[in-house]
Amino acid sequence: MQRSVPANVPRSRRLSPLSVIVAVLLLLLAGCDSGSRAPADPFATPRSGGVLRLALSADPVSLDPFTASNYAVAYGNLLSAIYDPLVWVDPSTGSVQAHLAESFTPDATARVWTLGLRPGVVFSDGTPLDAAAVKANWQMHADPASHSAYAPAAAGLKLTILDPLHLAVELPAPNAHFNRTVANGLSYVASPRALGDPKALAVRPVGAGPFVLAEHGPGRIVLRRNASYWQPGRPYLDEIDAQVVPTDKTVPGAIADHTVDLGTVTSPLTAKEAADRHLGLVDLHLSGGLMLLFNTRRPPFDTPAARHAIADSLSAAEMDRRFAGGLGSAARGIFSDTSPLANNQLGAKDDDPQAAAAAFDMLTAGGKKPFDFTFLTVGGTSSGPPPEAVYIQQQVQRFPNVHMKIEVVDTATLIQRNVSGDFDVVLSGLWMSDPEPVLFDFLRPSSPTNISGYANQEVTDAMNDARLLVQMDARREQYTRVQVQLNKDLPFWVYQQAANAVVFEPRLTGIQPFADGVLLFDRIGLRK
Incomplete structure (x- = not known):
């Protein structure tokens, strides 16, 4: 967005x-x-x-x-x-491409991967980009002292230098899509000579x-x-x-x-x-998109009924008309319509005022007790809060004794409160060419990017099963399990499909x- x-x-x-x-x-x-x-x-x-x-x-x-x-x-x-990336994911095909790496392949168990590097690559300080350099970087990611944003990807890796250009990577558990994990968070490698002074590296980066x-x-x-x-x-x-x-x-x-x-x-x-x-x-061509993200850890959105009541109050098509000029695509769940992993018969339900009325009637005991929540957001204008928030407020407050407060905060506060879980519902987004590892981390219990606090064993099991599969039909079957459960639990409601594009001077x-x-x-x- x-x-x-x-x-x-x-x-x-x-x-x-x-x-x-x-x-x-x-x-x-x-x-x-x-x-x-x-x-x-x-x-x-x-x-x-x-x-x-x-x-x-x-x-x-x-x-x-x-x-x-x-x-x-x-x-x-x-x-x-x-x-330069070691490997990268082509969003048009979803395939992982080698770049600084010459190869990155798993063994038959998908537990041990071998990274092969291109010969003759040097960092801008003249240091060779070799297996030792990659090992040093990935070990630093895993070290809590580095405060790496990508530490979960490097946690538990056993790294063995086979020769100057080959690194064996033993995973804590089999993962046939670990190359995507590397592309997502471990693909940039700094000169080992610069790793000794992280503060200097932050402002004087040394790459290849x-x-x-x-x-x-x-x-x-x-x-x-x-x-x-x-x-x-x-x-x-x-x-x-x-x-x-x-x-x-x-x-x-x-x-x-x-x-x-x-x-x-x-x-x-x-x-x-x-x-x-x-x-x-x-x-x-990415999956994900814009969404309302619920805090499932605490009332009022610790029950699926409350989350469904909000989604049933809203219309993805109307939000596209109002806020994207009708140019976007209303979402049908976490996967785009064009994703080979999508089951397009499993779109999450929305725009059902009768279902919303019934749910809110139950949540408010027939309108006798209030259903109060806060919508946390950044932005807005001098004349008021963001129009998306105002639309949501108007829609949910059509129902007796339902009250939504809009709280506008600065970016730093929003981040802190997202991470600490101090929110009810927030506007969010997710972009991915493949569910590995982005969706896996977004839904995995205890993951730092699982902001909603969502945990469901069926979803976790399905995602773990999908990690062992490479055939698209078999993967789709597991992600259908994920989609079915997400539709039931609704930890987030995606209302607009991802619409990313690169814009450039001709x-x-x-x-x-x-x-x-x-x-x-x-x-x-x-x-x-």
Whole structure:
């Protein structure tokens, strides 16, 4: 859900896994010229040289691979440019692709994986990127002292160096999709020489990517071509000039007035603005989307009846009409309509005022006792709270003795209260090309990203079973179990399908997004 990229994306070191959730909130709660341009072509061959102006959401406190948020709406593009990924997930196919890694394969049990690295890759300080470097990074992720946002992915790994370019990885339990876990959180590797001083690494990152940090000032970061980059003739660009987009601008608006050249958007309205301005647009095909997330740990949403009452009060189609101009797609659950894992006959129910009335009648004892809750949000305008919150309040307060308070807080407070579980219901979001590992962590009890506190053994068992399967039909069967149980329990209600897209100035080409819209910067450049 993106409009302009705001300047107050989360800065907490420990809580960066939540950056996407908060960014979703911030980007949602915001509010053409169509000059003559050459048609955009994301796949043409670039020429060498030139500067790319990259949209930034905020000044990053950290650029190390442990505590910086790696989502496109946060700092993922900076991390990709500085470090290069070991492996990445193609959102158009869901397949895992090797990059700095040459191979990453499991044994027959899916318990032991072997990582093979490309020969001749060095960090920008001249240190080889070898098996020892990957091992040192993954051990640091697992060390509580690092406060790594991605510690759960590295926890319990037994790492054995087989030779300089091969690392054996023994998992605590079999997982046929561990390569996706690496792509999601362990794919960026810093020079071992820099790991001894985490504070310095946060502001002076040392990676093996196509660019190195040259300048870091308020509202602006400059990256320059890495002279020791492993791919001859790349990167094509000389420089990346990353700039914070003002909060009163959309990314397409900032591109149109030549402030930036490229950014990731997550709103159908913003994507339409980009199309109307004749900008380049690469749509991603992700599951997840915008949702209401309930705190299942405490009243009033510790019972499915209360959660269903809210969803039955609301209409996903109406929310799309009001807040996305009818350009989005009403969600039918956690998977997109196009996902091969979706069972489209299992869409969660909504827009049933009679069912809502019956549920609230039970919850209020026939209207005799109040049903009170608070909707926690960021954003809003000088004239009042965000319109999404106002719509929800109006809908649920149609029923006798149902009261919803809207509480608008700043980003830091929202993050702290999400993590501590001090909320009733909050606007949230999730983006994923595959349920591994994002949905697994989102629903797994005790996971730091399981903000709702949801726990159901049937769901946990189904997700664990799915981890052992690679055939799509067999995986779909397990995720159908997940969808059926989620429809019963409704720990969250997804109302709009994910709508992520990369928007770019048409003179750019070589656009290859991964994850939620992060780019591979070895191949991007200016058109010939």
